[in-house]
Amino acid sequence: MSRRKLSRRQFVAATAMSSAALITAPYVRGAYAAGKLSIGFWDHWVPGANKASTELVNEWAAKEKVEVTIDYIPSQGNKLLLTTQAEAQAKSGHDILAMSTWLPHAHAEQLEPVNDVVEAVIKQSGDVNGTVRYLGQAGGKWLAVPACVGSQIKGPCSRIDLMKKHANIDVQAMYPAGQAPKADAWTTDAFLKAAEACQKGGVPFGIGLGETSDSVDTVGAFFLAFGAEVVDAKGNVVVKNDNVRQVLEFYKKLMAFLPPDAPAWDDSSNNKWLVSGRGALIMNPPSAWAVAKRDAPQVAEQCWTHGFPVGPKGRFAPFLPYYWSIWKFAQNKEAAKSLLLRLSQPDAIEKMVTASGGYDLPAFEKLTTLKTWAEEGPPKGTLYHYPNPHKHQVLSISASPAPPKVAQQIYTQATLTKMCVRFYQGEPMEKTLAWAEGELEGFMRS
């Protein structure tokens, strides 16, 4: 038997190669092994709601032996938005980060696709609505997982007594708790008449026309109800069309019945309007009602959340989903996916919805009839129609169907609200449209 002699030089080379191979080899780690995971969640405004998320994460972490750190980041003062932009620039930060409406598309190139997670959840809990797909998917890839926490519909919240008294509308009969809506007569014309009656009665509808989210969402739903596209799905500027002219005329009539300072309203103005008892209707998720329940119970007892009026092209309500995203630079992607799958299970979602008092909305269709919405009160059933359980209205987002990156510009620049205000303030229709056309062309940058 011949024995090959290993020289010193060969020994050193072999050792160096083995060490290099060990260092550079991919570190394969299953989700069920130990590891670290850092999470940036949206800081919920409902007291105790964060606790439900923390408990769910800790349970999962204990089972999977993963060391987790959770930061709850508030959206006030754009803290979460700034964190997202900073992490995107630095390519470093949390593994999982909560992202609002437009941000998954804005950072699409930097996000880990999560088709495996979302498709599994859809199979289990039903499909998502078109808006969730529009905002969360690009080129067939799911950019992020639709989150229950923070997602909301900004539908009308009416005062039962004031609507009956001034507009002769029984919102509870129109949207009965536990039953399908009987709202065929709830049209944009009926809405306009009710707005006029309530304004004459000294309790105008509290709809903002500022540049913040609430104002933009409301105007967007009305634009869609009139079929008024400003940029089509292919990215063509199509603002000069009759549907846009029609909705501008509608808004001009509506604005005459709104508070005169509506162009200066921000997202807190409508809440204050309802809670102070000065108005008969606002467009908001149940946060205003929840504040009223605490600060003005006599107002809260008269609040009823319901659907949007139907326009010539349908009934649309603004839906603002939140997402949980995984950065491409995340250190523990497998664990992140495993956690997001856990947080999207029906029992986890029910726990989070309950903790938020019904504010949070799951994106999946089988989960829109949880008992929280039926039972919350007073008055009992006030939130029954909040999650759109009978698919009575199309859940939409302002500026759609423009390509999301263009729509984000239309949304953040509040182009639609500005068009309404300019036209209302006396600018000729064609001049308003020409101004909008110029603005929209500027949003086509890539």
Added chain:
Amino acid sequence: MVDVAFPPNRVAGAGGTRKRSSLRTALKRKSTTAFLMTLPLILLIVILVIYPAFFSLHLATLNKSMQRFVGLGNFEFLFKRDTFWLVVKQSCIFALTAVFFKALIGFIVAHFVHNIPAKGQRKWRGMLLVPWVIPPAMSTLAWLWLFDPSYSAFNYTLSFFGVGPIPWTGDAAWARFSVILVNIWVGAPFFMIMYLAALKSVPDQLYEAAAIDGANWWQRIWYVTLPMMRNIIAITTLFSLIVTFANFDIVRILTAGGPLDHTHIFATWAFRVGIEGSDVPLGASVSLFMLPILAIAAIFILRDINKRGNEA
């Protein structure tokens, strides 16, 4: 290899001594000590100012998705936008008007305070500095409540006199007035304290000489006070112009640029476009556009100071 060419200890020892002595000499120099003492601040400025400034320049040359170099393409794009020119116009109106009134009010109040007997002057100085000392983000919130569209305390008060309601933040002209007013309120005390310091350094003999020459109140201001305060006025104006041009918090909190973009200034529009609209390169370009405007202002103001310095 030269390690055995000559006795190492001798050469190394000589070199080391020379190095040590030159180091000691360098450390003894006042300029070196001054440099070392300012080094932490220089490092801070490099990390927090110089690096972000160059990074911002780099960002401004990228396309929206930050994957392609576009040179001056972002500026070309901005120059074609009406909203950009509206922002330029508003920033100039905002900064020039606010700085003018801050300087005027500061000058007048400084004279009042200067004429208060020394005993009670400290209290007045302290009280008048309060608006400048409170963080603007906090004080502007109080102003926001005073201007609130629906529950304005001002409108409530004015209603007793049959005036209003005034759309403080809802009408373009009133909104501009409101943001400028708050900026003046916050910034005037700074001018006041600078001018007060300048006033105190004017020798009394000059006023006495002027009085002997029969100068009246206005002539004393025009021919004695103002010339003696010129450099302070110039430096304070330049400093305030820079800070006011770059203002963000007051406008952001009070109007967020509305209504209809009529109160946007460079910083708030850059934030809207760059951070909220996820177009960071365009936002960087908007904020960088302040640089040439302020550079021109600085050249004019500082050149004037040098001229007077040489005359002196």
